[in-house]
Amino acid sequence: xxxxxxxxxxxxxxxxxxxxxxxxxxxxxxxxxxxxxxxxxxxxxxxxxxxxxxxxxxxxxxxxxxxxxxxxxxxxxxxxxxxxxxxxxxxxxxxxxxxxxxxxxxxxxxxxxxxxxxxxxxxxxxxxxxxxxxxxxxxxxxxxxxxxxxxxxxxxxxxxxxxxxxxxxxxxxxxxxxxxxxxxxxxxxxxxxx
Amino acid sequence: xxxxxxxxxxxxxxxxxxxxxxxxxxxxxxxxxxxxxxxxxxxxxxxxxxxxxxxxxxxxxxxxxxxxxxxxxxxxxxxxxxxxxxxxxxxxxxxxxxxxxxxxxxxxxxxxxxxxxxxxxxxxxxxxxxxxxxxxxxxxxxxxxxxxxxxxxxxxxxxxxxxxxxxxxxxxxxxxxxxxxxxxxxxxxxxxxx
Amino acid sequence: xxxxxxxxxxxxxxxxxxxxxxxxxxxxxxxxxxxxxxxxxxxxxxxxxxxxxxxxxxxxxxxxxxxxxxxxxxxxxxxxxxxxxxxxxxxxxxxxxxxxxxxxxxxxxxxxxxxxxxxxxxxxxxxxxxxxxxxxxxxxxxxxxxxxxxxxxxxxxxxxxxxxxxxxxxxxxxxxxxxxxxxxxxxxxxxxxx
Amino acid sequence: xxxxxxxxxxxxxxxxxxxxxxxxxxxxxxxxxxxxxxxxxxxxxxxxxxxxxxxxxxxxxxxxxxxxxxxxxxxxxxxxxxxxxxxxxxxxxxxxxxxxxxxxxxxxxxxxxxxxxxxxxxxxxxxxxxxxxxxxxxxxxxxxxxxxxxxxxxxxxxxxxxxxxxxxxxxxxxxxxxxxxxxxxxxxxxxxxx
Numbered sequence: 001x002x003x004x005x006x007x008x009x010x011x012x013x014x015x016x017x018x019x020x021x022x023x024x025x026x027x028x029x030x031x032x033x034x035x036x037x038x039x040x041x042x043x044x045x046x047x048x049x050x051x052x053x054x055x056x057x058x059x060x061x062x063x064x065x066x067x068x069x070x071x072x073x074x075x076x077x078x079x080x081x082x083x084x085x086x087x088x089x090x091x092x093x094x095x096x097x098x099x100x101x102x103x104x105x106x107x108x109x110x111x112x113x114x115x116x117x118x119x120x121x122x123x124x125x126x127x128x129x130x131x132x133x134x135x136x137x138x139x140x141x142x143x144x145x146x147x148x149x150x151x152x153x154x155x156x157x158x159x160x161x162x163x164x165x166x167x168x169x170x171x172x173x174x175x176x177x178x179x180x181x182x183x184x185x186x187x188x189x190x191x192x193x194x
Numbered sequence: 195x196x197x198x199x200x201x202x203x204x205x206x207x208x209x210x211x212x213x214x215x216x217x218x219x220x221x222x223x224x225x226x227x228x229x230x231x232x233x234x235x236x237x238x239x240x241x242x243x244x245x246x247x248x249x250x251x252x253x254x255x256x257x258x259x260x261x262x263x264x265x266x267x268x269x270x271x272x273x274x275x276x277x278x279x280x281x282x283x284x285x286x287x288x289x290x291x292x293x294x295x296x297x298x299x300x301x302x303x304x305x306x307x308x309x310x311x312x313x314x315x316x317x318x319x320x321x322x323x324x325x326x327x328x329x330x331x332x333x334x335x336x337x338x339x340x341x342x343x344x345x346x347x348x349x350x351x352x353x354x355x356x357x358x359x360x361x362x363x364x365x366x367x368x369x370x371x372x373x374x375x376x377x378x379x380x381x382x383x384x385x386x387x388x
Numbered sequence: 389x390x391x392x393x394x395x396x397x398x399x400x401x402x403x404x405x406x407x408x409x410x411x412x413x414x415x416x417x418x419x420x421x422x423x424x425x426x427x428x429x430x431x432x433x434x435x436x437x438x439x440x441x442x443x444x445x446x447x448x449x450x451x452x453x454x455x456x457x458x459x460x461x462x463x464x465x466x467x468x469x470x471x472x473x474x475x476x477x478x479x480x481x482x483x484x485x486x487x488x489x490x491x492x493x494x495x496x497x498x499x500x501x502x503x504x505x506x507x508x509x510x511x512x513x514x515x516x517x518x519x520x521x522x523x524x525x526x527x528x529x530x531x532x533x534x535x536x537x538x539x540x541x542x543x544x545x546x547x548x549x550x551x552x553x554x555x556x557x558x559x560x561x562x563x564x565x566x567x568x569x570x571x572x573x574x575x576x577x578x579x580x581x582x
Numbered sequence: 583x584x585x586x587x588x589x590x591x592x593x594x595x596x597x598x599x600x601x602x603x604x605x606x607x608x609x610x611x612x613x614x615x616x617x618x619x620x621x622x623x624x625x626x627x628x629x630x631x632x633x634x635x636x637x638x639x640x641x642x643x644x645x646x647x648x649x650x651x652x653x654x655x656x657x658x659x660x661x662x663x664x665x666x667x668x669x670x671x672x673x674x675x676x677x678x679x680x681x682x683x684x685x686x687x688x689x690x691x692x693x694x695x696x697x698x699x700x701x702x703x704x705x706x707x708x709x710x711x712x713x714x715x716x717x718x719x720x721x722x723x724x725x726x727x728x729x730x731x732x733x734x735x736x737x738x739x740x741x742x743x744x745x746x747x748x749x750x751x752x753x754x755x756x757x758x759x760x761x762x763x764x765x766x767x768x769x770x771x772x773x774x775x776x
Contacts, residue, residue: 490613
């Protein structure tokens with residue numbers, strides 16, 4: 001089974017999710033600086049979610065690049081990931097419009113948590129399909145980022161009801177942690193080719 | 195004629211349909227748990243339709259994987275399928291917003307029925323184009339799932355006016371029936387390669 | 389320069405246009421049969437435009453299949469075509485919501501006319517790039533359909549202000565005329581391979 | 583790392599941005615010529631932004647065509663460009679709806695400026711990755727258009743608060759300047775092949 005179509009479909013869905021989010025930035029009716037002010041939290045939420053989706057696309061790209069075999073369960077694990085990612089525009093919009101509220105901030109974390117779990121499942125399925133000594137297995141290694149992120153999301157969700165600023169800070173921290181490019185796979189590839 | 199572009203276009207349309215559906219989950223204005231409650235049926239309808247579209251994408255992927263020849267009528271049979279799939283966001287939204295209503299539940303089934311028929315026609319066209327002893331023909335076999343689904347949809351449509359819960363149960367049942375991965379084509383491919 | 393990306397981008401834009409149109413089918417608030425009735429003209433306009441866009445995608449697919457060379461001006465001629473196609477959701481929505489009105493019916497034809505002209509320009513550019521004895525040139529031949537359509541659109545636009553039904557009939561007629569699959573290119577390809 | 587998926591994702595995002603913009607052209611409720619009149623500035627803004635996005639797609643296409651190597655930082659530089667392009671529908675809608683206002687006109691320029699800077703960064707990263715004597719480096723050459731555009735955008739932004747017409751004229755001028763096809767890369771490619 002070829003992975004090209006899996007990649008193409010995932011690219012399509014992520015591209016649409018990332019672009020649909022911008023529709024929450026509704027064109028204001030006035031033309032003063034003041035009319036832009038209430039859009040600022042919506043805009044910042046958009047930036048954060050854009051970065052998250054970009055990280056997912058980037059890591060997805062790297063992960064599949066190191067794969068050769070795609071099976072039926074992998075297709076479903078991938079669709080499961082896309083399902084949770086597809087809810088990000090909703091939670092982004094809700095958090096953006098209610099920037100001092102606890103529940104939207106917590107729900108934002110819940111969707112991130114579920115997406116992280118879905119990614120973890122997909123990664124496991126891919127490693128299983130490539131065989132024990134696969135490039136991907138070595139590249140992923142101990143995967144401390146992948147294991148730390150869900151823990152941080154859970155903390156952020158719990159903390160949200162006390163201080164939504166603290167959980168927002170955690171979301172930004174996790175994003176920054178992943179922004180440092182995931183060079184494990186690139187390095188493993190380079191070693192193989194050398 | 196190459197099937198790449200047919201696959202790419204179908205991927206694009208299905209990816210957009212699946213993502214546009216999420217726009218029906220409108221960002222609520224309050225920030226209490228209570229404001230999420232009316233969204234629950236909309237969310238559950240979204241999950242159901244996401245699963246249906248994922249099944250279509252998955253089976254479409256498998257079916258075309260087993261094909262080599264694409265003809266003019268196949269392009270049209272595929273567009274016909276995409277047409278009915280494109281109406282799923284509308285029926286999903288209508289059923290989700292009116293979760294105790296009969297007509298939206300019945301209409302949801304009508305669109306599923308038409309999509310199933312369109313898929314059946316496309317499959318027939320593809321088998322015809324691949325030749326009598328094609329891999330696809332052997333893989334599809336008796337196609338009891340493909341034949342049972344429309345019958346169940348018709349029952350669900352008729353039943354909707356008495357008990358919309360019964361028809362919803364049927365929709366969920368059909369989805370679960372298909373979720374069991376369609377290993378016929380994978381098995382047939384494996385046998386060929388062996 | 390490779391034509392793959394031109395095809396992929398056109399597929400993407402056409403797939404999105406076709407799917408965005410369905411957003412004009414707004415979920416009604418009631419659940420009676422009566423609430424669907426005002427949606428009927430919107431739905432029929434959607435069907436007509438879906439068929440038109442499907443025809444464009446299909447012919448675009450065939451035309452580029454017969455091409456090998458893509459130049460800078462071809463990219464722009466293609467973008468010009470996509471521009472006019474991108475206005476179809478707007479004219480479809482306007483005509484669908486005002487099904488007894490002359491101006492929306494005429495404007496629908498204006499956009500179809502401009503798209504037909506843009507297609508004609510693209511076709512000319514492609515033929516010019518492939519060389520005098522190209523497969524595409526022979527396949528297109530006298531192109532009576534391509535020449536008749538704009539004439540019919542102009543008639544439909546003029547007639548709209550007297551009888552919008554007559555122009556709608558012309559739009560349906562042109563669509564049916566093209567629905568007969570364009571076998572010129574398939575035949576020419578078959579001859580070459582024979 | 584393969585550039586195919588980078589191209590496919592960028593195509594997807596740009597295709598969606600270009601098509602989502604048309605949603606700002608909201609279907610009017612009346613059917614008179616007069617109801618179209620307030621849409622004219624919205625339409626003209628759409629045309630201008632369509633041309634800008636088409637130019638970006640075109641140049642992106644040419645630039646990547648001349649590349650062989652794609653690295654992690656290039657993926658991020660590309661996502662950075664897509665981020666700014668994704669804001670164009672918002673600024674287009676705001677400028678279109680408030681066609682006599684200064685701030686929306688200035689903000690339109692700010693987003694264009696940021697996109698131009700992002701493109702410049704991406705180009706630099708790509709040249710760096712291809713090596714000193716790369717085709718791309720020679721093709722880009724002195725890049726006076728790429729250096730002049732940001733300067734013109736800055737002027738347009740500053741001028742907007744005195745005369746928004748003057749800044750609009752500058753935006754149109756920059757678009758026309760780029761519309762002249764960027765034959766540097768095509769020429770360089772032709773020379774290499776000769």
